């Protein structure tokens with residue numbers, strides 16, 4: 001299957017999911033962002049970004065969904081903030097949240113692989129968080145996009161679920177931890193249950209294609225894009241909206257990681 005067809009099918013699935021996520025989340029988020037300085041970032045994300053230093057910096061977020069993290073980064077003191085997102089419904093939600101916060105973040109609609117060159121070397125920090133890399137059919141090309149957006153000396157910050165999680169069938173807290181997939185899986189995992197991981201409704205959705213990238217493939221994609229490793233950590237806590245089965249059962253797995261790579 002061509003990469004373009006994978007991203008097109010996934011975009012259609014995200015377009016379907018956007019109104020469902022809105023129904024579940026938007027009213028609460030609008031109220032929370034009306035509070036000055038509100039942040040939706042967790043402790044780990046806040047700590048790494050604070051260490052990196054975002055105050056007065058220009059920050060881009062790739063595949064930013066409803067923008068809640070980028071708006072939070074603006075509230076941490078970042079200067080220009082631009083979010084890039086492929087699903088129109090989420091861009092609309094992000095712009096509403098930004099307006100509720102009285103801020104000036106920009107949210108651009110389009111395929112992350114096709115971000116215009118006008119954005120090249122415009123940012124000190126590029127962020128990629130929680131459930132993005134698994135939508136990327138070409139992880140090398142994705143890192144190349146992130147690298148070209150950075151100014152020399154700028155940093156790419158990734159906060160992602162650990163790829164070892166992709167070996168286990170996702171499930172609710174009591175569900176068995178079923179090791180159904182190899183770490184070195186070839187080809188995407190395809191499903192049609194939809195992407196309402198907030199409300200939990202299932203429907204006959206457009207096919208979703210998730211791609212597994214090993215940790216070494218992720219780090220080497222950064223190296224190939226001209227980025228140097230400056231910080232890497234693995235954690236035991238859960239950051240996805242799935243795999244609640246893994247969280248409390250069996251031996252402790254690494255469930256997520258942070259990675260910072262700097263443009264040399």
Ligand SMILES: C[S@@+](CC[C@H](N)C(=O)[O-])C[C@H]1O[C@@H](n2cnc3c(N)ncnc32)[C@H](O)[C@@H]1O
Nearest residue numbers: 014063064065085086087111112129130131135
């Ligand atoms: C699970 S969300 C992660 C974002 C954010 N961290 C969050 O928790 O809301 C993944 C987002 O990536 C976007 N996305 C996936 N593939 C994309 C692409 N090729 N170009 C732009 N956005 C894309 C989807 O539309 C979706 O909003």
